[in-house]
Amino acid sequence: MDIQxxxxxxxxxxxxxxxxxDQYDFDAxxxxxxxxxxxxxRQWDEFAELGLLAAPFSExxxxxxxxxxxxxxxxxxxxxxxxxEPFVETVVVAGGLIEQAGSEAQKQAYIADIIAGSKLxxxxxxxxxxxxxxxxxxxxxxxxxxxxxxxxxxxAVLAAPWADYLIVSARTxxxxxxRGGVSLFVxxxxxxxxxxxxxxxxxxxRAAEISLRGVRGELLGREGEGVAALEACRNRAIGALxxxxxxxxxxxxxxxxxxxxxRKQFGVTIGSFQVLQHRMVDMFIAxxxxxxxxxxxxxxxxxxxxxLSRLASGAKSKIGYAxxxxxxxxxxxxxxxxxxxxxxxxHYFKRISSINIQFGDxxxxxxxxxxxxxxx
Amino acid sequence: xxxxxxxxxxxxRDEVRAFIKDNYPAEMRVANPETDLSKEQMxxxxxxxxxxxxxxxxxxKEYGGPGWSITRRFIFEQETTRAGTMPPLAFSVTMVGPxxxxxxxxxxxxxxxxxxxxxxxxxxxxxxxxxxxxxxxxVRTKAVRxxxxxxxxxxxxxxxxxxxxDWIFCLVRTDPTAKPQSGISFLLIDMKSPGVTVRPIITIxxxxxxxxxxxxxxxxxAENLIGEENKGWTYAKFLLGNERTxxxxxxxxxxxxxxxxxxxxxxxxxxxxxxxEFIRDIARVELDVxxxxxxxxxxxxxxxxxxxxxxxASLFKIRGTEIFQDITELTHRAIGNYxxxxxxxxxxxNHFMPGPDYGHTASEKxxxxxxxxxYGGSNEIQRNIIAKAVLGL
Numbered sequence: 001m002d003i004q005x006x007x008x009x010x011x012x013x014x015x016x017x018x019x020x021x022d023q024y025d026f027d028a029x030x031x032x033x034x035x036x037x038x039x040x041x042r043q044w045d046e047f048a049e050l051g052l053l054a055a056p057f058s059e060x061x062x063x064x065x066x067x068x069x070x071x072x073x074x075x076x077x078x079x080x081x082x083x084x085e086p087f088v089e090t091v092v093v094a095g096g097l098i099e100q101a102g103s104e105a106q107k108q109a110y111i112a113d114i115i116a117g118s119k120l121x122x123x124x125x126x127x128x129x130x131x132x133x134x135x136x137x138x139x140x141x142x143x144x145x146x147x148x149x150x151x152x153x154x155x156a157v158l159a160a161p162w163a164d165y166l167i168v169s170a171r172t173x174x175x176x177x178x179r180g181g182v183s184l185f186v187x188x189x190x191x192x193x194x195x196x197x198x199x200x201x202x203x204x205x206r207a208a209e210i211s212l213r214g215v216r217g218e219l220l221g222r223e224g225e226g227v228a229a230l231e232a233c234r235n236r237a238i239g240a241l242x243x244x245x246x247x248x249x250x251x252x253x254x255x256x257x258x259x260x261x262x263r264k265q266f267g268v269t270i271g272s273f274q275v276l277q278h279r280m281v282d283m284f285i286a287x288x289x290x291x292x293x294x295x296x297x298x299x300x301x302x303x304x305x306x307x308l309s310r311l312a313s314g315a316k317s318k319i320g321y322a323x324x325x326x327x328x329x330x331x332x333x334x335x336x337x338x339x340x341x342x343x344x345x346x347h348y349f350k351r352i353s354s355i356n357i358q359f360g361d362x363x364x365x366x367x368x369x370x371x372x373x374x375x376x
Numbered sequence: 377x378x379x380x381x382x383x384x385x386x387x388x389r390d391e392v393r394a395f396i397k398d399n400y401p402a403e404m405r406v407a408n409p410e411t412d413l414s415k416e417q418m419x420x421x422x423x424x425x426x427x428x429x430x431x432x433x434x435x436x437k438e439y440g441g442p443g444w445s446i447t448r449r450f451i452f453e454q455e456t457t458r459a460g461t462m463p464p465l466a467f468s469v470t471m472v473g474p475x476x477x478x479x480x481x482x483x484x485x486x487x488x489x490x491x492x493x494x495x496x497x498x499x500x501x502x503x504x505x506x507x508x509x510x511x512x513x514x515v516r517t518k519a520v521r522x523x524x525x526x527x528x529x530x531x532x533x534x535x536x537x538x539x540x541x542d543w544i545f546c547l548v549r550t551d552p553t554a555k556p557q558s559g560i561s562f563l564l565i566d567m568k569s570p571g572v573t574v575r576p577i578i579t580i581x582x583x584x585x586x587x588x589x590x591x592x593x594x595x596x597x598a599e600n601l602i603g604e605e606n607k608g609w610t611y612a613k614f615l616l617g618n619e620r621t622x623x624x625x626x627x628x629x630x631x632x633x634x635x636x637x638x639x640x641x642x643x644x645x646x647x648x649x650x651x652x653e654f655i656r657d658i659a660r661v662e663l664d665v666x667x668x669x670x671x672x673x674x675x676x677x678x679x680x681x682x683x684x685x686x687x688x689a690s691l692f693k694i695r696g697t698e699i700f701q702d703i704t705e706l707t708h709r710a711i712g713n714y715x716x717x718x719x720x721x722x723x724x725x726n727h728f729m730p731g732p733d734y735g736h737t738a739s740e741k742x743x744x745x746x747x748x749x750x751y752g753g754s755n756e757i758q759r760n761i762i763a764k765a766v767l768g769l
Contacts, residue, residue: 126713128731129645131644131648131650131712132713155714155730155731156713156716156717156730156731158716197728199727199729199730200717200718200720201716201717201718202718202739202743207717207730209728265509265510265514266511273756275756275759328746332746332749332754335510335750336509336533336534336750338746338750339580339746339747339750340577340578340579340580341577341579342578346579346580347580350743353743354716357712357713357716361709361712363653363709367649367653
């Protein structure tokens with residue numbers, strides 16, 4: 001199994017590579033992260049211009065029909081350059097949910113603006129105490145005329161400070177952990193009675209704590225089917241994050257190998273020490289395996305195969321541990337330099353750490369992988 | 377686990393414990409003492425210990441040490457770390473002080489030792505250079521004799537807290553023709569000398585602990601040379617031995633483990649399968665701590681009987697740092713989604729941090745502790761030392 005890219009996919013990959021090489025080197029990224037807003041609006045426009053924001057969507061909603069494979073191609077390159085802009089949150093997660101669960105009117109209202117690059121989105125599902133469980137929801141939604149009013153607290157919502165719209169999970173019935181009774185809502189981020197407290201994340205992005213006090217929301221998908229929709233959405237997000245992680249792992253391995261061939265101690269390059277050679281062989285193997293799983297998952301996502309959730313959890317776990325191992329060793333082998341903010345290695349470490357929290361850590365997903373086997 | 381103590385030593389332990397309880401400054405109990413305290417605040421405890429006569433447990437009595445036995449020194453170390461007190465600046469008290477009283481001349485002892493004890497002088501360590509990390513013997517900073525001065529040129533790096541320092545002790549090359557280890561001297565340099573520049577290095581946790589120190593035509597009085605010219609490597613090795621003794625870090629690991637347990641209890645409900653997993657992971661680390669502590673106690677007991685511990689320090693450094701890295705990683709994992717957040721430096725109450733207080737420093741501790749397996753002789757180097765010195769390989 002090895003993906004042979006079509007001409008179109010090759011074109012997508014080379015154009016993303018060219019754009020990032022020209023406009024998203026490490027210094028450019030540093031400036032974006034240090035800017036007041038912390039994201040590159042101009043870069044986002046470029047992504048739109050190049051069609052990246054349209055790539056995964058079906059042609060029916062105005063996309064290019066590239067599906068999960070185009071997401072994989074884009075995110076792999078984004079991982080190599082540590083792109084901070086909310087492609088996963090806006091296109092893969094929110095866009096995917098709207099395309100999957102939204103009404104025709106919602107698709108028309110929202111997807112065109114995502115593709116044009118004019119609106120940013122975030123997904124607010126985590127709560128204090130929910131940890132990584134999509135069904136643990138205490139935020140409530142109550143019918144009010146033809147809409148709903150949402151009340152509750154959402155926590156560590158990535159990209160929320162940048163977002164124009166949020167998709168919020170809220171309980172329309174049932175108790176705290178019930179799978180049924182959770183619904184999804186589109187909320188205007190600037191709506192009345194919505195408070196947002198922003199903070200920086202370890203990987204140089206922005207997130208927020210969100211407080212909802214009777215905020216108007218518009219139902220997305222059917223009432224009570226929110227968890228099922230989120231599960232499918234998480235599988236796609238995992239596909240994207242795994243590709244990003246693999247891109248970062250590859251860069252760390254290249255950087256470490258280069259360094260070990262040039263850095264001299266005791267009169268020789270440190271790459272000549274057998275203990276470090278074996279370490280780098282293990283890093284290479286970790287990358288190869290992660291790359292293979294990434295492709296396997298993206299193909300399965302494209303074909304909508306049965307057992308997708310189990311594979312997604314397996315990949316998130318395995319690639320998460322691979323990323324952690326490689327990131328640890330890349331810092332270790334770079335010595336003090338690996339600890340500095342100045343060198344990119346530490347920033348890959350931090351991005352991988354963050355990926356390993358988003359949508360569940362490797363320990364959570366290995367357990368889920370085992371549990372889904374028991375069910376099947 | 378405790379050492380079997382005599383009644384006198386037990387009384388001593390109780391005295392130390394009570395003294396810490398009554399005297400440790402509340403002002404120093406901040407979220408992350410290593411990064412959040414000003415120089416003045418860091419010195420508060422130092423001065424209290426100095427007034428008490430306990431500032432330099434290692435030092436012989438004639439130079440201002442308390443004259444404790446090995447057992448008492450160990451008890452003091454154990455009590456202060458268990459109580460989470462911030463240790464006095466190691467570069468001053470543990471590192472350069474013993475070099476000065478062991479190898480320095482009378483004038484040097486009289487000039488420097490009292491100011492180290494009082495905290496008047498803050499020392500930093502000029503060892504590593506961009507090209508000399510693990511391979512310290514290749515230092516290239518040059519010191520050339522010019523009358524009764526040395527002219528020093530070079531670039532030191534990873535210099536911890538140099539931003540506060542009054543003095544730096546440096547390894548400098550005085551004989552460029554000799555074999556690497558043979559041409560090095562140990563020189564004390566006043567940080568206020570013209571030509572000394574400090575440049576901050578920001579680390580991946582966002583904090584400023586380490587620095588580059590640039591030395592450009594710095595004139596250093598020859599009287600600041602320690603011992604003999606070109607014998608600096610001997611003094612440097614003596615000092616590194618001291619640096620590594622206290623790296624088991626049992627007290628710190630024990631404290632962080634009990635904090636971790638509280639976090640897990642608060643964050644992860646017992647019916648969540650992750651709970652059991654954390655319980656097991658924590659137990660594994662506790663056993664690691666127990667085994668290392670038992671080893672440390674065994675070594676201390678041997679030392680008290682006059683047996684040379686050999687390269688036990690390398691073992692402590694390897695396991696102590698690995699254990700603490702594991703604990704910071706588990707803590708970062710335990711706080712779940714809040715692990716995405718990190719405090720901004722310099723720390724200020726104006727920056728919002730989400731989630732319960734106990735999680736606010738988890739990210740930065742996790743990131744910062746990656747350095748532990750790198751500094752003070754990387755863990756790879758420590759394994760080389762054991763392979764060679766213990767196993768004879």
